[in-house]
Amino acid sequence: MSNIVAFRPAPRVAAPNDRVAALIACFAHHRRHEEDVFWLKENAELLNILECTGAKARGWVRPKALLPHAEFYASAEERLSFFPQYYRFLLSMVLDLEDLGMSGNAGARMAETVRSAGLPGAELSDLQRMEARRLLARRGVAGPADPGLEDRLRAFCARPGTFALPNKKAAYELTHIVFYLSEYGRRDPGLGQEALTSLQFTGHLAFLEQNSDLLAEVCIALHYAGEKPPSLWTRWLGRETDLFRSDQATQGPLQDGYHDFLVCNWHLASMGEEPFRKALEPGPMRFERARGRVAPLRELSRALLAMKGGRCADWPVMRRRMHGVLPPMVLDLLDAMARETAQFDAFFEGFARAGRT
Numbered sequence: 001m002s003n004i005v006a007f008r009p010a011p012r013v014a015a016p017n018d019r020v021a022a023l024i025a026c027f028a029h030h031r032r033h034e035e036d037v038f039w040l041k042e043n044a045e046l047l048n049i050l051e052c053t054g055a056k057a058r059g060w061v062r063p064k065a066l067l068p069h070a071e072f073y074a075s076a077e078e079r080l081s082f083f084p085q086y087y088r089f090l091l092s093m094v095l096d097l098e099d100l101g102m103s104g105n106a107g108a109r110m111a112e113t114v115r116s117a118g119l120p121g122a123e124l125s126d127l128q129r130m131e132a133r134r135l136l137a138r139r140g141v142a143g144p145a146d147p148g149l150e151d152r153l154r155a156f157c158a159r160p161g162t163f164a165l166p167n168k169k170a171a172y173e174l175t176h177i178v179f180y181l182s183e184y185g186r187r188d189p190g191l192g193q194e195a196l197t198s199l200q201f202t203g204h205l206a207f208l209e210q211n212s213d214l215l216a217e218v219c220i221a222l223h224y225a226g227e228k229p230p231s232l233w234t235r236w237l238g239r240e241t242d243l244f245r246s247d248q249a250t251q252g253p254l255q256d257g258y259h260d261f262l263v264c265n266w267h268l269a270s271m272g273e274e275p276f277r278k279a280l281e282p283g284p285m286r287f288e289r290a291r292g293r294v295a296p297l298r299e300l301s302r303a304l305l306a307m308k309g310g311r312c313a314d315w316p317v318m319r320r321r322m323h324g325v326l327p328p329m330v331l332d333l334l335d336a337m338a339r340e341t342a343q344f345d346a347f348f349e350g351f352a353r354a355g356r357t
Contacts, residue, residue, distance in 0.1 A: 013277055020055060021065035022280040028068035030284035031254060040089040042258065043069075047096035049262055052184035053269035056100050066102045073097055073104065080110055087119045088128070091135050099138075111139040120144055126152050127173050130180045150190075153177045157195035163202045164350030166297065171202045171214055178221035185224040185270070196227060200343040201350070207233055207337065208297040212240040213260040216267040223270050232340040237267055246278050246285045254286075261287035296330040304352060313349035 013019070027046050032039040055061045072079075076094045080087060091114060095107045114120070120132035120143055130153060133143040157177055162170055178199070181189035191199075199222055206215035216237055219229035241264040244257070265275035303325050304311055304318075312318060315338055319331065326334075338344045 013279055014281075016058075016060045016274060016276070017062050017065065019276045019278070019280040020050065020060045021062070022282050022285075023276065024050075024061075024065050025068045025282055026280075026285045028072070031258075034072065037086065037089075038254075040086055040093070044089045044092045044096075045259065045262055047093055047100065048184075049266045049269075051096040051099050053266060053275070055269075061100050063101045066097060066100060069093075069097055069102070073102055073106065076106055077110055077113070080113060084117065084119055087114050088131055088135065095135065095138050108139040108141075111136050111141040115141050115143065118144070126156075127176060127180075130177070134180050134183060150181065153181065154190065154192070154195060157198050158192055160194055160197040160201055160346070161350050163198040163205070164347055165353075166205055166209075166301075168214075171205070172217070174198055174202055175214075175217040175221045178224055182221075182224040189225055191225050196222075196225060197343055197346070199225070199227075200341070201347045203229070203233060204337060204341065204344065204347045205297065205351075207236070207341075208300065208333070210296065212237055213263050216260075216263045219267055220263075220270050230341040232336055234267075234271065237264060240264060240289065241268060244278065244287060244289045246280055246287055248281060248283055248285060256286045257289055258287045260289070294327060294329055296333050299326055299330045300334070311352050311354045313352050313354045315345060315348045318348075318352065 014022070023046060027043050031042065050056075050061055073094060076090055080090050083090070087110075091107070091110050094110055098104060098107050114132070115136060120129055120136075123129045123132060126149060129143075129146065129149060133146075133149070136143045154177075157174055163174060178189050178191070181191075199218055203215060203218040203222075206212075206218055215233055219233055219237065222229045244261050244264070246261075269275040303322050306325075307321070310321065315334070319334070323331070338348075
């Protein structure tokens with residue numbers, strides 16, 4: 001008998017603290033140079049997720065895991081002086097490092113520097129002003145007086161019609177508003193029913209697009225608002241998270257799926273599960289996931305546009321009209337949404353744009 005079948009052992013999954021240490025070192029030293037603003041963005045995102053998911057209290061972050069950022073932390077105040085335009089990234093990273101266990105009080109001094117220099121006054125966006133307010137408040141520093149800020153943000157959220165149509169900028173601003181208003185799950189964001197409907201509509205679009213990055217953010221925002229995300233979404237996100245792989249690659253473009261990977265695992269942690277259950281090893285890593293070929297959102301949009309005056313706001317009626325036009329996979333997905341998620345009929349009424357040709 002000459003045929004020999006070789007079995008490859010499954011990659012070893014290290015302890016949670018070792019996996020997190022590998023991630024911190026990877027983003028700190030092995031993906032981008034520190035003078036690249038995208039280095040700030042990637043590292044700020046990872047540290048923020050670790051801080052807001054209680055990684056220190058759960059034993060996922062040990063003090064030595066933060067050592068790759070020791071030089072950055074020591075120079076952070078000087079960087080703020082030279083790069084005030086990046087104050088939100090810089091302050092966020094320093095605050096998270098301290099709250100994750102790095103010794104020092106640079107965060108308080110930097111927050112006071114930001115306040116005294118009036119840096120939040122240069123922001124044109126209410127969303128960025130709210131982020132700046134939250135960052136300063138983490139060290140007890142008051143931001144510029146703006147008593148109507150939270151009301152304006154909640155008013156933006158309370159427009160479900162805005163979120164029944166694809167608009168990535170509005171969708172991500174919606175989820176981040178909830179993150180800031182809730183202080184990342186530490187308090188009630190005070191959302192009304194219309195804002196909760198906006199989150200549901202955004203989730204419907206993200207699920208139709210099979211966009212796990214956005215859908216994970218929606219589910220986290222719903223959780224922070226005290227709502228339970230549909231199990232249809234969370235089951236799918238669990239499967240998608242399992243499909244990620246980390247490659248020990250030193251070459252190739254850096255436009256990988258790192259953000260999707262981080263946010264999907266953030267969603268796991270926010271649901272009480274253990275995140276980053278992959279074979280993460282020290283050194284350079286890329287984060288990828290196989291993607292399907294069918295884009296349900298695009299297929300549905302094309303079918304609706306082609307129908308022109310034949311569109312109506314009633315999904316059961318439109319399902320019969322589009323039978324044979326849409327791929328079976330898209331119809332099955334829509335049927336599952338209609339059956340298992342809230343506000344689908346109201347969402348489809350806005351999405352169908354009946355009466356518009």
